[in-house]
Each structure stands twice: as structure tokens, then as C-alpha cells.
Amino acid sequence: MKNGTHIRSLLQPAAPKRFQAFASDQAGATAIIFGLASLVMVTAGAAAVDYTSLSRKRTELQRTADAAALAGARALALSAGWTNSQREQAAVLDAAGVVQGLASGAQKVITPSLTSRTVRVDVTSDQVLAFGGVLGRPTQVVAVTATATYADVSSACILALAVGQPTGIATSGASSLEAPKCTVWSNATSSTSVSFRGKSVVARRICAVGGASGSSPPSAQTGCQSYSDPFASLDISSISTTCQYPAQSVTGGATATFQPGVYCGSIRIAGTATFQPGIYVIKDGVFTIDGSANVSGSGVSFLLMGTSSLAWTGKGRIKLSPMTSGPLAGLVIASDPTGPSVTSELSGDGDLATLEIETTGSIYLPRQMLRIWGNGSTTLSGAQDKLVVRQIEVGGSAKLATRADDLAQMKAAESTLRLSH
Numbered sequence: 001m002k003n004g005t006h007i008r009s010l011l012q013p014a015a016p017k018r019f020q021a022f023a024s025d026q027a028g029a030t031a032i033i034f035g036l037a038s039l040v041m042v043t044a045g046a047a048a049v050d051y052t053s054l055s056r057k058r059t060e061l062q063r064t065a066d067a068a069a070l071a072g073a074r075a076l077a078l079s080a081g082w083t084n085s086q087r088e089q090a091a092v093l094d095a096a097g098v099v100q101g102l103a104s105g106a107q108k109v110i111t112p113s114l115t116s117r118t119v120r121v122d123v124t125s126d127q128v129l130a131f132g133g134v135l136g137r138p139t140q141v142v143a144v145t146a147t148a149t150y151a152d153v154s155s156a157c158i159l160a161l162a163v164g165q166p167t168g169i170a171t172s173g174a175s176s177l178e179a180p181k182c183t184v185w186s187n188a189t190s191s192t193s194v195s196f197r198g199k200s201v202v203a204r205r206i207c208a209v210g211g212a213s214g215s216s217p218p219s220a221q222t223g224c225q226s227y228s229d230p231f232a233s234l235d236i237s238s239i240s241t242t243c244q245y246p247a248q249s250v251t252g253g254a255t256a257t258f259q260p261g262v263y264c265g266s267i268r269i270a271g272t273a274t275f276q277p278g279i280y281v282i283k284d285g286v287f288t289i290d291g292s293a294n295v296s297g298s299g300v301s302f303l304l305m306g307t308s309s310l311a312w313t314g315k316g317r318i319k320l321s322p323m324t325s326g327p328l329a330g331l332v333i334a335s336d337p338t339g340p341s342v343t344s345e346l347s348g349d350g351d352l353a354t355l356e357i358e359t360t361g362s363i364y365l366p367r368q369m370l371r372i373w374g375n376g377s378t379t380l381s382g383a384q385d386k387l388v389v390r391q392i393e394v395g396g397s398a399k400l401a402t403r404a405d406d407l408a409q410m411k412a413a414e415s416t417l418r419l420s421h
Contacts, residue, residue, distance in 0.1 A: 057127045057142050061103060065123045065146035066419055068098040068110070072119035073148035076112060078155045078406050081185065081227040082207065088112045091119050099123060120147045149418040156207075156227050157182035157380075157404035159388045161366055163226070166190050168208070168391055171198030175372075175394040178401040179203040181408075185227045186210070188391075194220050198394060204406060231364045231388060234337060238327055241281060241305055252291050260300070269293045275300045275320075279328055282308045290314040297321070301328035301361075304335040309368065310344035315355055315376075322361030330384075332361030335368055341390065343369040348376025348398065362386040372398045383408035 072095035079087040091112040099108045099121070106125040113119070124143040158179055160168030168186030171177050175198035177184070183205040186193045194206065196214030203216065207227070212220035240262060247265030250256040254271035260278025266285035275297030284306035289295055293316035301323045304310070310333070312318060322332040344365060348355035355376030362385050363370075370389040372378050373396045380387055380402040387402065394400050 054127055061123050061144045064099055064102040065121045065144045068095040068121040069119050069146040069148035071095050071098045073150035077150040081225050083225055084114055095121055118147050118149050147420050155183050155406045156185040157386050157402050158184045159227055160186045160391050162390045163187050163189055165391055167192045167195050170195040170393050172395040174199045174397045176200045176399045177394055181405040187226045269295055281305055286311050292316050299323050301331055302333045309342045313347045315349045318357045320359045330361055331364055332359045334364040337366050339367050341367050345371045346378050348374035365389040372400050
């Protein structure tokens with residue numbers, strides 16, 4: 001065996017020394033290349049991980065900025081009529097609240113603009129890099145921006161237009177005023193623009209051009225700008241005022257069906273009455289509902305002309321909804337904007353059987369004092385309904401409630417909100 005091994009070794013020539021050196025150099029170079037490649041791969045992997053986390057962070061911050069800008073824009077849209085500084089403050093607070101809730105550690109700059117009707121939100125945050133040591137920096141700043149554009153939304157659901165009167169809105173006794181989702185507004189400039197002495201007043205917001213007395217949750221905001229009449233453009237010139245029907249009376253226990261048209265003189269209902277769809281003009285008379293009357297009408301709008309007023313008393317039930325087209329669309333009761341200053345009254349008897357009034361649609365009595373008194377409830381049940389009068393008094397054990405919703409109005413105008421980055 002030894003001889004055979006020796007013979008094979010003799011037959012196989014030894015590798016040249018230069019080849020052996022080359023092989024040794026190649027092995028070293030391969031190790032260097034592998035090391036460099038490994039470093040590149042590690043760096044690339046680290047960059048990929050951090051890029052993914054940065055992209056995720058940017059997406060989260062963008063959503064936050066978008067939501068904050070929309071919240072700020074809604075605040076500006078819903079605060080039409082406030083002073084400019086109040087509106088901007090409301091926008092900043094609402095937008096900042098969103099950022100705080102969604103990205104509490106982020107830095108924010110909120111810029112509302114009443115001129116361009118926009119709210120811009122800039123949000124920045126430092127993102128810690130998982131492989132900051134490898135990449136040479138421990139953190140990366142992530143910055144995003146969002147701008148929302150809005151249109152004003154008329155949000156006052158109960159509005160007293162009177163400017164020179166001692167009080168615009170007043171409550172007393174055991175009465176209550178409930179507007180939990182919308183704004184109550186008084187244009188009166190006196191120190192008692194709103195005077196709350198009743199049992200309770202609840203509203204989403206309360207604004208008074210003048211001062212306020214009494215208590216309410218939330219507290220009335222004073223020094224507000226005068227709120228524009230939302231129905232100032234109402235045009236009733238196309239509605240005929242030529243008499244078609246004389247004074248009417250429906251006694252207790254009787255039943256009647258009314259047709260639309262012009263009624264000259266008073267209407268008194270103590271029994272059951274149904275009003276067919278259309279416009280009812282009551283000219284120079286008192287629209288009286290009393291006793292245990294039961295009154296209903298769908299698609300009806302009442303226009304009080306001349307000296308006409310309301311006297312809804314007793315312990316009956318009244319349920320009405322307005323026309324959806326025509327000059328009085330959306331208005332269930334309106335009066336001539338140029339008519340005389342008179343008083344309309346909704347007053348329950350004060351016994352256990354209360355007066356119940358429920359309407360869908362707005363009530364517009366720009367030249368009238370509306371007194372809601374006695375024992376009964378008056379409810380505006382539509383999400384966009386408004387009660388706009390010269391003055392309002394709620395007293396006795398009466399209750400005035402509205403289900404109007406500022407946010408529902410905002411939703412109805414949601415198409416006016418535009419978001420850009």
C-alpha cells in the first residue's frame with residue numbers, strides 16, 4: 001500500500017505555488033465580498049423594516065389630520081353668527097381634541113380661515129427607527145397636512161329676532177325648554193337678552209347678543225353676533241289673499257274636514273278637524289283651537305296675514321306637518337313678515353289632561369311674541385326644524401322641546417365639506 005500510494009503521488013504533479021496563492025487570495029476575497037454583501041443585506045432589511053413602520057405612521061397621522069380638519073370645519077360651519085374669534089376658537093378646540101384623542105404625542109398646528117372657509121391641520125411626530133443605529137439616526141420626523149373646506153350651516157333652531165326688546169327668550173315658573181342637540185339664540189341687545197327662571201333649560205349651545213340671567217347647561221354665551229333671519233328671503237307674493245271662505249267653527253263633538261284656501265275671519269275648532277294638503281291663509285282673524293280638540297293635517301302650511309294670530313289652548317291634541325314644495329315648503333306655520341306686532345299663545349288648561357302639540361316643520365312668526373304657557377307640551381319633531389319668532393316666553397308648567405339636530409344639518413350639507421392634502 002505504501003508503494004502504491006507513493007506511485008500515485010509521483011504520477012500526480014503538485015499544484016504550482018502561484019495557483020495555491022491565487023486560491024488563497026480568492027478565499028479571502030470571497031470572505032470580504034460575503035461580509036460586504038451581508039452588511040448590504042442587513043442594511044437593506046433594516047431600511048425596509050423602518051420604511052414600513054414610517055409608512056404606517058404616515059397613514060395613521062394622515063387619518064388623524066383628515067379627521068381633525070373635518071372636525072374644525074364642522075365647528076366653523078355650525079357656528080355661523082358667532083364672533084370671528086369665537087368661531088376660530090371653536091374650530092381649534094374641536095380639531096385639537098381629535099388630534100389629542102388619536103395621536104396624543106404628536107405636534108399640531110391648526111389654522112382656521114374664515115376668509116377661505118377652510119381649516120388646515122399640520123401634524124408632525126418623531127418616529128423611533130428600529131434600526132436607527134445601523135442607519136445612522138435614531139428617529140425620523142413624519143409630517144402630514146390636511147385642509148377641509150366648508151359652507152356655513154344655519155344652526156340656530158330656536159331664534160328670537162327682536163333687537164330692541166327687553167328680553168328675547170324668557171322662561172319662568174316650572175316650565176322647561178329642551179334643545180339638547182341644537183343652538184338657542186337671542187338677538188336682543190339688553191342685559192337680559194335671555195332670562196332663564198324656569199325649571200330647566202337644556203341646549204347644545206345658547207347664544208345671546210346681549211347679556212344673560214338665570215342658569216342653564218351649558219351657560220349662555222354672551223356678546224354673540226346678531227343671527228340673521230334664516231327665512232328673510234321668504235316670498236309670499238305669489239300666494240293669493242282673496243277671500244274664499246268665511247269664518248269657521250267646529251264645536252265640541254263635531255267633525256270637519258278643511259280644504260286649502262283663504263279664510264277671512266277667525267277659525268275656531270273645539271271638535272275634530274282634518275286639514276287636507278295645501279296652503280291655508282288666515283286673514284285678519286284668530287286661529288283658535290280649544291277644549292278637547294283633535295286636529296291633524298299632513299302636507300299643510302298655515303299663513304297668518306294681517307292681524308291674525310294663534311290661540312291654541314285647552315287640553316287637545318294637534319299634529320301637523322308642512323308642505324314639501326311651493327313658497328311655504330318646510331314651514332308649517334308662518335306669518336306675514338311685514339305684519340303688525342301681535343301675540344300668539346299656546347296654552348294648556350293646567351289640569352291633568354294637557355295640551356299636546358307636535359309639528360314637523362318650522363314655525364316662523366317674525367313679528368309676533370309667542371307665549372307658551374299653562375300645562376302642556378309643544379314639540380318640533382323634525383331634525384332641521386326651526387322656531388323663529390320676535391320673542392318667546394315659556395311659563396307655568398309648559399314645555400317647549402325641539403328635536404332639531406345641528407349635526408343632522410351638517411350631514412345634510414356634508415357635500416359642502418371638501419378634504420384635500
